[in-house]
Amino acid sequence: MSAGPKTILVVDDAALVRVYYRAILEEAGFRVEEALNGLEALEALLAKEVDLLVVDINMPQMDGLTFLRILREREDPLAAIPALVTSTESAQADFAAACAAGANFYLVKPVGREQLVEFARMLCGVSP
Amino acid sequence: MTFTEAKRYYVERRIWERMAATGATSFADYFARLRTDMQDEIQQFVNAFTINETYFYREDYQLKCLTNDLMMERVRDKRAGDTIRIWSAACSTGEEPYSIAIWLLENWPSVDEYAIEIVASDIDTRVLELARAGTFGQRALMRLSPELIGRYFAALSGERWQINPQLRDSVSFTAVNLVDPGQTWPHGRFDVVFCRNVLIYFDDASRRVAAENLYENLLPGGFICLGHTESMSRISSLFEVRRFADAIVYQRPERKPS
Numbered sequence: 246m247s248a249g250p251k252t253i254l255v256v257d258d259a260a261l262v263r264v265y266y267r268a269i270l271e272e273a274g275f276r277v278e279e280a281l282n283g284l285e286a287l288e289a290l291l292a293k294e295v296d297l298l299v300v301d302i303n304m305p306q307m308d309g310l311t312f313l314r315i316l317r318e319r320e321d322p323l324a325a326i327p328a329l330v331t332s333t334e335s336a337q338a339d340f341a342a343a344c345a346a347g348a349n350f351y352l353v354k355p356v357g358r359e360q361l362v363e364f365a366r367m368l369c370g371v372s373p
Numbered sequence: 374m375t376f377t378e379a380k381r382y383y384v385e386r387r388i389w390e391r392m393a394a395t396g397a398t399s400f401a402d403y404f405a406r407l408r409t410d411m412q413d414e415i416q417q418f419v420n421a422f423t424i425n426e427t428y429f430y431r432e433d434y435q436l437k438c439l440t441n442d443l444m445m446e447r448v449r450d451k452r453a454g455d456t457i458r459i460w461s462a463a464c465s466t467g468e469e470p471y472s473i474a475i476w477l478l479e480n481w482p483s484v485d486e487y488a489i490e491i492v493a494s495d496i497d498t499r500v501l502e503l504a505r506a507g508t509f510g511q512r513a514l515m516r517l518s519p520e521l522i523g524r525y526f527a528a529l530s531g532e533r534w535q536i537n538p539q540l541r542d543s544v545s546f547t548a549v550n551l552v553d554p555g556q557t558w559p560h561g562r563f564d565v566v567f568c569r570n571v572l573i574y575f576d577d578a579s580r581r582v583a584a585e586n587l588y589e590n591l592l593p594g595g596f597i598c599l600g601h602t603e604s605m606s607r608i609s610s611l612f613e614v615r616r617f618a619d620a621i622v623y624q625r626p627e628r629k630p631s
Contacts, residue, residue, distance in 0.1 A: 259485070259487075259489065261484060261485075261489045262488075263543075264537070264539045267539060268524050333452075333453030335453075354485045354486040
């Protein structure tokens with residue numbers, strides 16, 4: 246990982262959600278990149294250095310869990326990028342499925358400001 | 374453009390504003406300036422009647438109502454992750470739809486729990502271009518705190534501010550004539566429509582047609598917010614009046630009246 250601000254890739258199909266997470270994370274000192282679905286996220290990861298993924302589950306074209314499964318199967322350092330899954334699905338089965346797909350942490354939406362920053366810092370190894 | 378007696382105050386206020394701007398000492402003095410087109414006053418005068426002065430967080434009691442009551446009612450029968458559609462039906466240069474977006478980001482804790490879609494329209498393609506460009510002067514931002522400006526705008530030179538490109542892209546802008554159902558209907562049904570301070574400029578017949586079109590563009594149970602001087606009850610009986618703590622809004626009934 247590089248020195249300087251950590252970069253977070255926010256993967257969510259809802260534009261306002263991306264704006265919301267971006268504003269929170271930028272104010273906490275992170276750099277933010279965006280992708281609208283899993284497919285775009287895979288493309289972004291090949292082009293940019295990313296320290297943490299914040300990934301929604303339900304997205305068109307490629308959902309978050311498919312994206313994580315594909316990512317975790319890679320045999321390069323990209324496979325190890327930590328992922329914070331944010332989802333509206335609160336059932337235990339959804340949590341288990343996300344962990345099986347390679348999520349490091351699972352937050353049920355709505356995600357609060359402090360909560361997002363706290364977990365982003367933790368997964369990036371940044372102290373407040 | 375025709376103004377009826379009911380619009381007298383509106384006309385007078387615009388003239389007072391121009392008198393103040395030109396430093397005219399009396400109405401006769403101002404009228405003389407207008408007749409001689411002193412310093413391009415005719416154009417300034419026309420602009421004063423056609424360009425809507427608006428600003429961010431205008432009539433914010435309705436935005437409060439949106440997050441305190443309307444959104445809660447609209448999501449009652451939705452599942453997390455479902456779409457909520459909001460329409461700014463006379464968006465002018467963009468202050469209203471961007472205000473709705475910022476207000477929701479700042480004040481609605483469930484903002485990431487639903488897919489919020491904001492559509493913004495105006496009949497005037499020139500103002501839509503300005504809305505899409507998303508640059509604003511100090512006056513437009515006067516009600517926003519420095520914290521909010523820092524969060525959602527980038528400072529340009531000459532006391533102008535540019536809205537974040539991501540925020541800009543979260544609003545879809547489109548030209549719509551509210552009186553033409555062929556233009557309103559394709560945009561589908563909405564949960565909440567903001568149509569503030571626009572029906573007052575229509576004549577009675579157009580106002581009724583626009584109200585009927587807006588009704589068709591609302592989901593059953595959907596809400597419409599008008600300007601604080603406007604009343605839907607005087608225009609159409611299709612809607613139910615809902616009195617919330619912060620504002621009076623109009624609602625398309627859940628079921629069609631029998």
